Amino acid sequence: MSPRKRASEELTKEMILKEAQTQFEKKDFQNVSMRNIAKQLGCSHGAIYYHFKNKAELFYMIIEEHFSKLNALLDETTEGPENDETKLKNVFLRFIEFGLNHQSQYELMFMLRNKEVDSLSQQAANESYQKFAQAVQSLSSNQLTVADIWSIFIALHGFVSYYRGFVSHFEEAEAAAISHVNFIVSGVKSKPKL
């Protein structure tokens, strides 16, 4: 009554994570269930619990991965060959792009404050923010206070959290994103020069 799969079809952590990611692209995280992940993988939902202690552990691995991705993205953009203002705009734009192209993950990373999100991911969020703040500081030739940079982040976050669910990919909101980024940058430029 319980045939085991051939070795070639054996379930791996990676397969489960990948399928979860796939579902995250279509639904928000609340609607991604262990049972449905299993169904799509063609395995029983119980099997997943052999590889992951519980749902939280699975989801946590995913967001950890995405915090790394975001950090890498920020570094990469900051170290690019363009001039500082272009790079600053790119930091803003690529943050938005990241948020809109990984909406469910972004939600877990920056929008949930409930029990679902534990202190570990709060810490990861803070670290990513610090990276962001440092990038903005170093790319701007204006006097920006800590509060200014925070407001910039909030403004970008606002864009992502408004358009998420409304568009499914960054490109659909790209024009609006560029306009928003220009608004922010023009505000930054009004600050006194260093």
Added chain:
Amino acid sequence: MSPRKRASEELTKEMILKEAQTQFEKKDFQNVSMRNIAKQLGCSHGAIYYHFKNKAELFYMIIEEHFSKLNALLDETTEGPENDETKLKNVFLRFIEFGLNHQSQYELMFMLRNKEVDSLSQQAANESYQKFAQAVQSLSSNQLTVADIWSIFIALHGFVSYYRGFVSHFEEAEAAAISHVNFIVSGVKSKPKL
């Protein structure tokens, strides 16, 4: 096996709406259920369905009410006795205050794009936004484009959607809100005068 309540204890639409509001203050809307509303009211959940067709109808009445409240708030602030710049800041601040003091309602009003929110409330959201845009336009002595005003709204929305769940009342974020509003206003002031 089914005693009916005395007249003095009879259920009314208002009681149900009020209890739903109370629950909205503690939990986000996803976790407010017909069953729990009934439990707190000391009635059976079936009783609620005598007064409301379904959950959507109940929730919709609540957000309708809140769109009206927000509209009134915007009018009130715009028509105040202060000078334009103060009033502009107040419009921003009170929008944030509204969002943080009615978090679940704000979520339904401006954050949900799923099936849960129908086209009717989308329309109400647009109307409220138009009111906001007009207020900003009329209170600003600078040349603001449609895109600029949209960016301002997004920046405010960002504040609300970041702090919601993190603080439970506006006052807890008031200092940060003032700082954010000042950031926005200083950006506005860098635009050419009319």
Added chain:
DNA sequence: CTTTTAATTGACCACTGGTTAATTATAGTG
């Protein structure tokens, strides 16, 4: 005092979802 009428109950349905214990087939090992 009797008949309406209106409000309420509670059982029921059909779901979704996480989690776990018992079970069994397979793969690797000696």
Added chain:
DNA sequence: CACTATAATTAACCAGTGGTCAATTAAAAG
């Protein structure tokens, strides 16, 4: 080949959800 560790299946449990409806009963109307 036998044995064991492993990886999977199954079924059940538990807790919740929105929603429906016949039966009941309190209050209102006559």
